[in-house]
Amino acid sequence: QTMVRRWARSLLNVLSLLCVRTCSLLFPQEARCGYVIILMAVYWCAEVIPLAITSLLPVVLFPLFGILESKEVCMQYLKDTNMLFVGGLIVAVAVEHWNLHKRIALRVLLIVGVKPALLMLGFMGVTAFLSMWISNTATTAMMVPIVQAILEQMYSTEEDLAEPPVAQTNVAFELEEKNAANTVGVQGKGPATVHWYSFISNGHIPDDPTAYKERELKKRTCKGLILCVCYAASIGGTATLTGTGPNLVLKGQMNELFPRNGDTVNFASWFGFAFPNMILMLILAWLWLQFSFMGLNLKQTWGCGMERTDKERAAFDVLKLELQKLGSISFAEFNVLMIFVLLVLLWFTRDPGFIPGWATYLFNRKSEFVTDATVAIFVCSSPNRIVLLFVSTSAMKEPFLPAPLLEWKVVQRRLPWSIVLLLGGGFALARGSEVSGLSRWLGQQMSPLNSVPAWAIAVILSFVTAVFTECTSNVATATLFMPIFASLAQSIKVNPLYIMIPGTLSASFAFMLPVATPPNAIVFSYGHLRVADMAKTGFIMNILGVLCVTLAINTWGRPLFDLDTFPSWANITSGNRTIFSVLPPAIRSCWKMCKWKKLHFSRKRL
Structure with missing residues (x-):
């Protein structure tokens, strides 16, 4: 029976190759390239195979479909x-x-203070700053154990002062242990956390409404402080060109689709546009999270001169102790x-x-x-x-x-090599779309959108991207949408960056689901949040993000990228050139001869 299955699989592989060859003869190149893109989109969304392996499909399918030569496809991956x-x-x-990032985080948190609202602001600021330079996942994995240790120390101290414990074991909260627990949680076994919101040591729930409100406030505060880390990581990654994958996808697609753009998107220009947007989003996210989980009590938030409570002193001691463990620089x-x-x-x-x-x-x-x-x-x-x-x-x-x-073996172990293949797969798709004429065909289909204002198109596409990125990787989302957005911009004669930049930033707005991005999954694995908590809060975060991007692209983004004009580097007739370039050599030579004879005959008549 095993041999029969093996022979059946081999026969299926042979038949699939024959089907591929038949399709390459029956359908035009645009349809073949579209099939590859749709197939990769389904694979990326469903994660049938690892994302990086899906990104390698153009290496196989483009040569088999007669879209690109193998050597040209492979050149797109580096x-x-x-x-x-x-x-x-x-x-x-x-x-x-x-551990330089840990030292920076602890030092900033000690400066900001330990009042819950200011502590949230400190966590978000530090997380966003670190995410600008290191991966969002690494930043979240480092920050969440710090948040967890502070919360446990704050509320365990408060409970100890409120009521003497009966047969209760004192727990020492070490960040090293929490890091180990976090690693287990990411692997799917769940972190071994100690819930600070246990009611009373004998398990009896009192009927006092004041105590009930206090417990609910503690739960909401914990949710807000945990949730702010993953949100700040996603927001902070948008500020620099290397902060997150979609930003690099935009730069690569610009260079691939518009090679004469004059390096419009570089580190300095992107930072000048995205950093103010990141600050604006961070402030709005802080206000929204504070309103959702803590309430906007200005006296408690900014109360200058007020004495620290016992739980605030306990949190400060935790931060100070962890910084002392690192020693001098x-x-x-x-x-x-x-x-x-x-x-x-x-x-x-x-x-x-x-x-x-x-x-x-x-x-x-x-x-x-x-x-x-x-x-x-x-x-x-x-x-x-x-x-x-x-x-x-x-x-x-x-x-x-x-x-x-740094040793090379450390780089081999920690560098996310799969993202390199994801970027390469995006460049291969862009090249295949250009050569096959699919980009030109898509642009023609979108020409009726000329009557719709450009800002409305940008807003709609930003929302579509933000919804799509909740279900699949942000890099895969940007890879799929950037060539389409570029074709749309060319067809309606709008600067491509006016459509592509909002779409790029929206690909990072994965705020609603735990599976949307690794930082969300890390935070969710600690057990303090429900999916409903993240979905309700993240829905408003998506709206705030799109509104901030719309404001940015229509204010300081216009002079920075010269968005009011349709640039000459975008006004290319790639469709005619690419369709002609994929014709067989014999037909190409006949076409040239006919054009020469027609020109010669017209001159002779003159």
């Missing part, structure tokens, strides 16, 4: 944008490896911090836009030789005598040579 992503994440891994932490600052400065000053940058004067006079990816890889692969990010095995044996800041 482009300038991929190297920018790799370089930025290597520096982020170094920051995580030496080490040589490695200081060097990683300097490398990080150097990388950001080089990114900002390479091509600021309003003035020529250092790359323009030194390298880019004739062409775009040096890009943001060049800077990222330069900082990561600097010689060991200068920066010491990596050293060779032989060099490590030299006496008095300090240890490397």
Whole structure:
């Protein structure tokens, strides 16, 4: 029976290849390319196979369907944008490896204060800042145990003062143990958390309405402080070009679809647009979460001169103790911090836009030789005598040579390599759509939208993207929608960035479901939230996010990206060129000869 199954599978594979060849003869190229895109969209949404493996389907299907040659498809998987992503994440891994992000978080939280509303603001600010530079998942995984330890210490102290415990065991809350519990929770076994909202040690629930209100307030406060971390991680990742995958998808698709765009989207220009939007969204999210879970009590939030309560002192002691455990800043932490600052400065000053940058004067006079990816890889692969990010095995044996800041095996283990393949799959789809003529066909189908205002189109597509990203990866969402948005913008003669930027940012607005993004899943695994809590709060967050993006793109985004005009680099007739380029050589030569004879005959008549 096993042999029969194996032979049946082999026969099915052969028949599928024959079907593929038959389809390539019966249907036009646009339909074949559309089939590949729809197939990948279904696979990405249903997660039939890992997302990265789905991204490799164009390597197989495009050559079989006669859309692109194999060597041209494979070239799409390692482009300038991929190297920018790799370089930025290597520096982020170094920051995580030496716990520099934890030191920054604890220091800022001690400065902000431990009143619940201000503590929420501190958590959100720190999480958003760290998510700008390191992955959203790593930031959330680091911040949630800190939140958990503070909450447990705050409310266990309050309960101890309110009523002496009877046969109650005192629990020591160590962040290292919580990190281990968090790892177990992500793997699906659930974290071993201690619920601070246990009622009384004998299990009896009192009928006192005041006590009931206090317990409900504690539950809501816990939900709000836990939920603010994953929301701030998603919001913070939008502020920088390397902060999250969809931003890099936008840059890569711009370079692929509009190669003459003049590097319009770079690190500096994106930061100038997205950072103010991130600040606005963060403030609105803080106000909404405070209103939803804590109530807007200004006296309790900003009460200057008021004495700290016992639970606030307990939370402050937890933060102080954890910072003391880290000790004084080490040589490695200081060097990683300097490398990080150097990388950001080089990114900002390479091509600021309003003035020529250092790359323009030194390298880019004739062409775009040096890009943001060049800077990222330069900082990561600097010689060991200068920066010491990596050293060779032989060099490590030299006496008095300090240890490397980062070993390659650490990078191999922590770098999300699947995102590199996801980005490459998106570039392959964009190239296939262009060459097959699918992009031109989609643009023609969307031409009736000329009568709809551009801002309305941007808002509608932003909501569609925000809903779609709740069900699938944000990178996959951006990869699917960016070529379509570009074709739509060309058909209605609007700057493509006016449609593509809101769609890119909306792909990161995964606020409603635990499965929407890894930060949501990490937070949900701690057991304090229900799906309904996240869905109700996240629905308003999606609306606030789209409104903020609409405001940003129609105010400071217009002069920054020159959105009021339809740029010359977007006014390309790629359809005629690509359809002609995919014709067989014999037909192409006949076409050229007919055109030459027609021109010669018309001149002869004149």
